[in-house]
Amino acid sequence: MELYKTNQLKIYNSLSKSKEIFKPIVEGNVGMYVCGPTVYSNVHLGNVRTFMSFDLVFRYLKQLGFKVRYVRNITDAGHLENDADEGEDRIAKKARIEKIEPMEVVQRYTVDFHETLQKINNLPPSIEPTATGHIVEQIEIIKDILAKGMAYEVNGSVYFDVLKYNETEHYGILSGRNIEDSVHNTRELDGQSEKKNPQDFALWKRAEEKHIMRWPSPWGEGFPGWHLECTAMSTKYLGETFDIHGGGMDLKFPHHECEIAQSKVKNKVNPVNYWMHANMLILNGQKMAKSTGNYILPNEIFTGENKILSKAFSPSATRFFMMQAHYRSVLDFSNDALEAAEKGYMKLMEALNNLKNIEVGKVSSINVSEWKQRCYDAMNDDFNSPVLIANLFEAVKYVNLLLEKKETISSADFEELKNTMNIFVYDVLGLQNNSEENACDKLNGVVEMLIKMRKEARDNRDWALSDKIRDELAVLGIQLKDGKEGTTFSVN
RNA sequence: GGCGUUUUGGCCGAGUGGCUAGGCAGAGGUCUGCAAAACCUCGUACAGCGGUUCGAAUCCGCUAGACGCCUCCA
Numbered sequence: 001m002e003l004y005k006t007n008q009l010k011i012y013n014s015l016s017k018s019k020e021i022f023k024p025i026v027e028g029n030v031g032m033y034v035c036g037p038t039v040y041s042n043v044h045l046g047n048v049r050t051f052m053s054f055d056l057v058f059r060y061l062k063q064l065g066f067k068v069r070y071v072r073n074i075t076d077a078g079h080l081e082n083d084a085d086e087g088e089d090r091i092a093k094k095a096r097i098e099k100i101e102p103m104e105v106v107q108r109y110t111v112d113f114h115e116t117l118q119k120i121n122n123l124p125p126s127i128e129p130t131a132t133g134h135i136v137e138q139i140e141i142i143k144d145i146l147a148k149g150m151a152y153e154v155n156g157s158v159y160f161d162v163l164k165y166n167e168t169e170h171y172g173i174l175s176g177r178n179i180e181d182s183v184h185n186t187r188e189l190d191g192q193s194e195k196k197n198p199q200d201f202a203l204w205k206r207a208e209e210k211h212i213m214r215w216p217s218p219w220g221e222g223f224p225g226w227h228l229e230c231t232a233m234s235t236k237y238l239g240e241t242f243d244i245h246g247g248g249m250d251l252k253f254p255h256h257e258c259e260i261a262q263s264k265v266k267n268k269v270n271p272v273n274y275w276m277h278a279n280m281l282i283l284n285g286q287k288m289a290k291s292t293g294n295y296i297l298p299n300e301i302f303t304g305e306n307k308i309l310s311k312a313f314s315p316s317a318t319r320f321f322m323m324q325a326h327y328r329s330v331l332d333f334s335n336d337a338l339e340a341a342e343k344g345y346m347k348l349m350e351a352l353n354n355l356k357n358i359e360v361g362k363v364s365s366i367n368v369s370e371w372k373q374r375c376y377d378a379m380n381d382d383f384n385s386p387v388l389i390a391n392l393f394e395a396v397k398y399v400n401l402l403l404e405k406k407e408t409i410s411s412a413d414f415e416e417l418k419n420t421m422n423i424f425v426y427d428v429l430g431l432q433n434n435s436e437e438n439a440c441d442k443l444n445g446v447v448e449m450l451i452k453m454r455k456e457a458r459d460n461r462d463w464a465l466s467d468k469i470r471d472e473l474a475v476l477g478i479q480l481k482d483g484k485e486g487t488t489f490s491v492n
Numbered sequence: 493g494g495c496g497u498u499u500u501g502g503c504c505g506a507g508u509g510g511c512u513a514g515g516c517a518g519a520g521g522u523c524u525g526c527a528a529a530a531c532c533u534c535g536u537a538c539a540g541c542g543g544u545u546c547g548a549a550u551c552c553g554c555u556a557g558a559c560g561c562c563u564c565c566a
Contacts, residue, residue, distance in 0.1 A: 050566035177495055248566030289565060325505060337504045340516035386506050390514035400531060481529040
């Protein structure tokens with residue numbers, strides 16, 4: 001029987017601002033849409049955190065036995081750099097600076113995006129549609145919204161009429177704001193704008209002559225507004241109403257608000273049952289963002305080539321660091337925090353490696369099934385990975401006590417412990433065990449031989465030789481660990 | 493200025509009205525030829541002030557700080 005039938009999953013819904021019991025539209029199936037990146041530069045760690053948060057959601061839903069269709073778009077049409085009419089889109093701008101074709105920029109950074117997410121062990125989504133691949137669908141939606149009188153055309157551009165929409169619907173329902181407030185509080189009213197109101201947003205923009213990315217439309221040559229693509233693609237692949245929509249907290253307004261407005265006009269229904277927002281990654285007390293220069297790239301962490309960290313950290317250690325915080329909490333990035341996370345991660349991996357050394361007995365002195373349920377309970381409570389990790393460290397303690405034979409475990413319980421640890425560490429959290437990959441067989445053989453020689457020296461009380469072997473290996477980054485059951489080693 | 497979030501022990505971070513995660517660092521111990529590693533044990537912290545309550549870090553109010561959104565942004 002599927003686990004979702006016995007596990008009650010609760011999800012915090014940004015729309016209701018409360019945790020709700022998750023019930024998909026079609027039993028056993030989940031449709032999830034997550035706003036993907038605009039591929040105009042390398043993804044930074046902040047971007048990665050959001051996608052990792054939803055990777056956790058994706059992985060756990062699958063673990064519960066749901067069949068998940070996970071759609072995450074690539075924004076390759078670019079969107080306006082600012083709201084000014086002469087704005088050119090980000091991708092076209094970058095292309096001019098670097099003197100290459102826009103699609104070359106798109107290709108380069110799409111590849112970078114995929115490579116980075118793969119390193120950090122994110123699963124690929126089920127469908128990864130592009131904005132430029134759905135121009136036709138977007139044009140159709142604009143026509144529909146125009147026909148319903150909720151948009152207007154000016155000079156080859158089409159704008160959504162927010163104030164009119166707000167007469168019958170609540171624009172701001174998700175972000176908890178009232179359009180009246182923002183009308184009064186808009187600082188600089190942009191007089192030259194062709195929009196009726198500053199709150200209106202573009203569905204279609206006329207392409208200026210220099211604009212390279214352009215498509216024909218009933219309103220002339222142009223390109224779609226940013227908010228529209230997500231509506232077009234989510235509707236196409238998941239339906240008019242689907243289960244989960246995710247994205248970074250900073251997309252709540254206006255992006256997701258606009259999506260709701262577009263869908264409500266076009267389809268007359270609420271597009272999303274559960275809105276999920278992942279929180280920001282903070283660096284030096286500020287949000288990590290490309291535009292401010294306050295960011296670190298994943299590769300700079302993995303190689304150690306940066307000014308923030310004292311050393312390089314593996315993708316898994318980095319992933320573990322982020323999983324130790326809840327996805328809805330702001331997370332502070334720092335060298336100390338990453339170092340602490342790395343050590344904890346190593347400890348967890350060590351315990352997993354030690355599972356094979358445990359001897360099973362007839363009876364168990366530890367309650368494995370109760371522990372296992374606590375792991376599920378943690379994740380069922382709005383994907384609480386920090387609490388899950390705390391439970392996993394409890395399992396680490398079990399493993400160590402079992403190794404010292406201070407606790408006992410039956411073979412059935414041992415299998416359950418082992419399987420559950422593997423499921424949560426590898427399948428759900430998506431961590432990888434690099435500790436064994438570091439050493440190849442030949443190296444293992446050589447070190448084992450040296451360990452043997454050192455043991456002989458020690459048996460002969462030849463401390464000088466035994467210490468020499470130990471110290472010289474240490475210089476090479478191979479640490480010997482003398483334990484009760486003999487000597488083991490780790491490669492740094 | 494508006495809206496919202498947040499403030500937890502040396503650091504990072506969970507959390508429920510009473511049973512007070514976890515990791516790192518630190519202290520003590522076990523083990524060891526020594527060392528390292530490993531393991532075990534230990535910390536009663538919740539911004540300040542006031543209120544509700546038998547009881548609050550957890551609920552309410554005020555004050556202060558921080559952050560996010562209000563423009564592209566994960």
